[in-house]
Amino acid sequence: MSQRIGNSMATDRQVWLRIIAASLLSGLLPGSWTSAQEPSQASRWEESQGAGDDSRIFQEPAGPLTMEAAIRLALEVNPTIAAARREIEATEAQVLQGSLRPNPGFSYNVENAGRISRSSAAQVELPIERGDKRAARVEAAQRGRDVAVSDLGGRQLKVRADVMAAFFDVLAAQELLALAQNSVSLARRATDIAAKRVTAGKVSPVEETKARVAEAGVRVTLTQAQSELRNARRRLASLWGNAVPRFSEAQGEVDLLPLIPTRESVEQRLRTSPLLQRAQLELDRRKSLVNVEQSKTVQDFTVSVGVKRREESQNEQMMLGFSVPLPLYNRNQGNLLEALRREDKARDELLATRITLVSDAYQIMERLSARREEAELLRTEVVPGAKSAYEAATIGFENGKFSFLEVLDAQRTFFSAKSQYLTALAAVHRAVTDLEGILGEPDAAISPKTPSSDNR
Secondary structure, eight states, X not given: OHHHHHHHHHHHHHHHHHHHHHHHHHTTSSSOSSOTTHHHHHHHHHHHHXXXXXXXXXXXXSSOEEHHHHHHHHHHHOHHHXXXXXXXXXXXXXXXXXXXXXXXXXXXXXXXXXXXXXXXXXXXXXXXXXXXXXXHHHHHHHHHHHHHHHHHHHHHHHHHHXXXXXXXXXXXXXXXXXXXXXXXXXXXXXXXXXXXXXHHTSSOHHHHHHXXXXXXXXXXXXXXXXXXXXXXXXXXXXXXXXXXXXXXXXXXXXXXXXXXXXXXXXXXXXXXXXXXXXXXXXXXXXXXXXXXXXXXXXXXXXEEEEEEEETTTTEEEEEEEEEOOOOSSOOSHHHHHHHHHHHHHHHHHHHHHHXXXXXXXXXXXXHHHHHHHHHHHIIIIIHXXXXXXXXXXXXHHHTTSSOXXXXXHHHHHHHHHHHHHHHHHHHHHHHHHHHHHHHOSOOTTSSEEEOOOOOO
16 A cells, blocks of 8 residues: 555656646747746836935035025925826836736646545646737836826926925015015114104104004014015925925025017927827827727637546546637626727817817916016016105105104005015916916026016
8 A cells, every 4th residue: 555655656746747847848839928028127127116216316405595406406306206206117017017928827636536546637727818918918008107207297397387486485575574674674763763852852752652653563564574484485395395494595586577478489389288298198098908908808718738647547648728718798898898988088188188278378378468567567667666755755754854654654655566566476477387387398488588677
């Protein structure tokens, strides 16, 4: 009995060796289960994974910050851009996975185990893909990668626009803070002068009380300006993931006005709009997914090769098999119909995106034109007149020709005009960033080119 068991075990080892040899030989057949290009794709993907975080070396300066440096810093370390880069890496993995072939299978069966009449069989199952399924998978994954790359570009444009708007808010807040500080200095001088006049008996003590009340009101304005500057700095620094700003001040010209692009340049750049390209890439991706579902309607088959041994007769038989599913009920018709409808949806979304972009672009141009005209009028007429009246009232007050209330009124007028001017400038720059978000990368047509006189 023990001799039979030993012979049986030796026979089983021979069967195993033959099956392993058959498995190795199957790799030499046409349409082998491994591709010579796949290891290189995997190694390239792993190398890209290892070099993911080494590029973020730009640090926020502790001194003055320019707009160019702020844009570069945000593009390097903004969390949303980092997430978009990760999505590209994920789609690279999808391309790798789509290029892989199905694994072969192995089965081993024993009948009447433990008896002399037992038989054992081992076989290798080789699935054969038909309908160009692998090529369709790779194509769909590559189109998904194109969409991810487009999303990264769109995210970078949005971050750039957000940085420009936030940077200008910091510049405007710095201007308002400087104006409020000058107002506080004037209010202090006015309070001191009023106190001296009361001591000399030239004016009523009520004048000193009015001066102190006015000074308190200006201090409130200063506190609000300081708070607004701190918030504007935090909003800017948050774009590169820093909760506590390190830069000392935003360095730039707050009074620069951008030019208005021509209708021809806008129409030309609309054809290459990143948002329009993204919609076109999504349509291409949906088409490739239709091909994937279409390829699944072609049934795959499986070829099996094995050996069967009967212990009682010591005979070995070669086994060949072929299996294919019968597409009687499930022919992937539901998934194919869904893919076709989603392709139609992507085509409709492309048309809607084109119409929306044209409409939005011309509305933004109209807003840009109106706001720029308003800012130009405030810059050339309103602010200089209010500033001149304020300076004249200040000099007259110091010489005893005007009352403090007249100075306070001129000061409020100048402060209001300057605030209105900065608000109009902010609207102009936001319109510019909105237009660049639609048209794509900025060009000389809408970059700041018009310096203004010093109205501070």
